[in-house]
Amino acid sequence: MDDNKSTAPQEAKKLEPAPVPPLFGAGRGRGTAPKVRAKNTAATLKRIWSYLSIQKKGLISVFFLIALGACLTLTGPYLIGTAVDDYILKKDAGGLASLCVLLLAVYVTGSAVSWLQTYVMSGVAQRTVWEMRRDLFAHLQELPLRFFDRTTHGELMSKATNDIDNVSNTLNQSLMQLINSTFMLIGSFTLMLLLNVWLTLVALVTIPLVMLLAKQIAKRTKIYFRDQQQHLGELNGYIEETISGQKVVKIYNREQKSAEHFQAINDKLAKAGTKAQILSGTMGPIMNMMNHFSFIVLAVAGGWLAYRGFTTVGVIVSFLNYSRQFSGPVNELANQYNMIQSGIAGAERVFETIDTETEYTGSEGKQLTGMAAGKVVFEDVTFGYGDSPILSNISFTANPGDVIALVGPTGAGKTTIINLLTRFYEIEDGTITIDGQEIRSLDKNSLRSQLGIVLQDAYLFSDTIRENIRYGRLDATDEQIRAAAKLANADGFISKLPGGYDTVMSSEGGNLSHGQRQLVTIARAILASPAILILDEATSSVDTRTEMHIQEAMKTLMQGRTSFVIAHRLSTIRDADQILVVNEGRIMERGTHDQLIDAKGFYYNLVSKQFQSVG
Numbered sequence: 001m002d003d004n005k006s007t008a009p010q011e012a013k014k015l016e017p018a019p020v021p022p023l024f025g026a027g028r029g030r031g032t033a034p035k036v037r038a039k040n041t042a043a044t045l046k047r048i049w050s051y052l053s054i055q056k057k058g059l060i061s062v063f064f065l066i067a068l069g070a071c072l073t074l075t076g077p078y079l080i081g082t083a084v085d086d087y088i089l090k091k092d093a094g095g096l097a098s099l100c101v102l103l104l105a106v107y108v109t110g111s112a113v114s115w116l117q118t119y120v121m122s123g124v125a126q127r128t129v130w131e132m133r134r135d136l137f138a139h140l141q142e143l144p145l146r147f148f149d150r151t152t153h154g155e156l157m158s159k160a161t162n163d164i165d166n167v168s169n170t171l172n173q174s175l176m177q178l179i180n181s182t183f184m185l186i187g188s189f190t191l192m193l194l195l196n197v198w199l200t201l202v203a204l205v206t207i208p209l210v211m212l213l214a215k216q217i218a219k220r221t222k223i224y225f226r227d228q229q230q231h232l233g234e235l236n237g238y239i240e241e242t243i244s245g246q247k248v249v250k251i252y253n254r255e256q257k258s259a260e261h262f263q264a265i266n267d268k269l270a271k272a273g274t275k276a277q278i279l280s281g282t283m284g285p286i287m288n289m290m291n292h293f294s295f296i297v298l299a300v301a302g303g304w305l306a307y308r309g310f311t312t313v314g315v316i317v318s319f320l321n322y323s324r325q326f327s328g329p330v331n332e333l334a335n336q337y338n339m340i341q342s343g344i345a346g347a348e349r350v351f352e353t354i355d356t357e358t359e360y361t362g363s364e365g366k367q368l369t370g371m372a373a374g375k376v377v378f379e380d381v382t383f384g385y386g387d388s389p390i391l392s393n394i395s396f397t398a399n400p401g402d403v404i405a406l407v408g409p410t411g412a413g414k415t416t417i418i419n420l421l422t423r424f425y426e427i428e429d430g431t432i433t434i435d436g437q438e439i440r441s442l443d444k445n446s447l448r449s450q451l452g453i454v455l456q457d458a459y460l461f462s463d464t465i466r467e468n469i470r471y472g473r474l475d476a477t478d479e480q481i482r483a484a485a486k487l488a489n490a491d492g493f494i495s496k497l498p499g500g501y502d503t504v505m506s507s508e509g510g511n512l513s514h515g516q517r518q519l520v521t522i523a524r525a526i527l528a529s530p531a532i533l534i535l536d537e538a539t540s541s542v543d544t545r546t547e548m549h550i551q552e553a554m555k556t557l558m559q560g561r562t563s564f565v566i567a568h569r570l571s572t573i574r575d576a577d578q579i580l581v582v583n584e585g586r587i588m589e590r591g592t593h594d595q596l597i598d599a600k601g602f603y604y605n606l607v608s609k610q611f612q613s614v615g
């Protein structure tokens with residue numbers, strides 16, 4: 001600093017004056033309130049840091065760039081004050097021109113540093129959320145079906161998209177702003193003290209009032225934003241439900257009613273959103289009003305001090321700029337409050353899912369080597385979903401190569417038996433063995449590699465038909481894929497498609513009929529060539545002619561393999577080695593088709609009713 005200003009420790013001046021906040025509206029982040037507040041902020045922040053810390057080089061670079069940018073920003077006001085005292089008042093045009101060049105260089109360098117720190121931080125943030133998104137998706141693949149039973153698809157999608165985006169926005173904007181604001185607050189306050197202690201005390205008078213107002217407004221906006229988020233969730237859910245059920249809506253002429261119901265939810269969302277935005281929108285104007293009031297007070301006090309000779313005009317100019325740069329971070333942090341809370345809450349929701357116990361928790365079980373013989377024994381198996389008992393003391397034996405048919409009314413427990421065999425759910429009591437080995441002692445992946453499953457809901461991925469069939473065995477050749485399709489009687493219609501086996505499926509295979517999709521999934525199971533086949537209503541969605549072809553293919557495929565068939569059409573299980581009649585969670589009857597017909601019991605009544613309905 002110049003010696004002629006050493007009489008008052010008022011010579012440290014800062015960089016470019018912080019721009020005056022807009023009169024109407026707050027800064028970035030306004031209106032992005034958290035859906036919910038984090039339950040354990042400290043633990044969540046520590047967890048986020050564990051991901052961030054992987055990007056050490058990037059974080060160090062960002063920290064250094066922000067520090068450099070802050071130093072440049074703090075240099076501007078000092079140079080401006082120097083220009084006033086040493087060149088403008090003294091009418092030194094040459095010195096003023098040189099200083100302007102220096103000031104321009106500071107501004108240009110500061111802008112470049114600001115862009116660079118944003119560039120580096122964007123990379124850090126994106127790599128961090130990439131890691132989080134990868135961990136979330138990988139963990140979802142290992143969660144048990146019970147988790148998906150109690151968690152809606154919309155909730156999971158929200159975590160994988162909205163919550164991760166909230167974290168990304170917080171890292172990109174709020175984290176960098178938080179670090180920058182810390183530097184600016186400390187630097188501005190230090191230089192303000194060096195310039196003039198009395199003016200610094202005057203500047204601090206409004207800070208508690210600003211913080212109190214910000215706290216009160218934030219507390220109230222949180223309530224309105226929570227209501228807004230709740231109504232938004234209802235709206236999204238209704239939209240998804242209505243779009244998925246468009247056929248039902250049109251069949252029953254409910255278009256107008258659907259639109260009216262949507263309007264009612266939309267009105268609630270609009271009202272809640274309006275209240276939230278209006279109240280949160282008051283933050284900016286109030287902050288600006290307090291800043292302007294503080295600026296006026298400082299200008300008057302500074303003018304009086306300069307008039308009395310206690311300081312110089314240049315020092316007052318520098319101080320006023322520093323006061324703006326001091327209040328700016330305070331305002332920005334208040335504006336970023338909602339975004340920070342939203343990011344923390346979003347991260348916490350993601351971590352809650354990642355911390356959910358997987359179905360592979362614990363030591364790995366035994367490996368099944370080679371193809372299993374396929375002897376399956378259920379012995380006194382009991383199971384229930386929560387407090388609702390589904391199966392009670394189920395016992396039966398399936399010898400290698402047997403075809404076991406499971407029949408009974410809807411909700412009897414047929415599919416549950418299959419879910420237990422595949423260990424989608426764990427039995428509560430009893431034992432299930434394959435080739436004499438208790439399945440709970442087996443590695444799940446090893447167990448499931450022995451199983452081929454065709455479900456009633458034929459699910460295809462948004463990929464080619466070839467790759468959907470290859471999903472059953474990833475190392476299969478194109479020739480093996482086509483052979484499996486022929487065995488499933490799917491080659492005929494696939495070959496007629498414009499793209500043949502390279503035809504790309506739309507979402508869930510929507511560009512094929514349900515029966516065609518089922519044939520593709522059957523081809524997938526055939527290609528897998530498992531030791532144990534599970535057909536859960538596999539032919540319920542195909543016509544009678546196609547069903548006959550499938551049955552012929554299945555007879556060939558099932559030779560030497562244990563097969564479990566859940567049948568809706570009882571005519572398809574006449575040749576089963578054993579038919580288990582399940583009702584209310586118990587096996588009521590068992591035997592061959594002819595034996596059960598002769599017994600004239602529950603199975604006989606089922607067959608009679610079905611043929612009567614067909615007739």
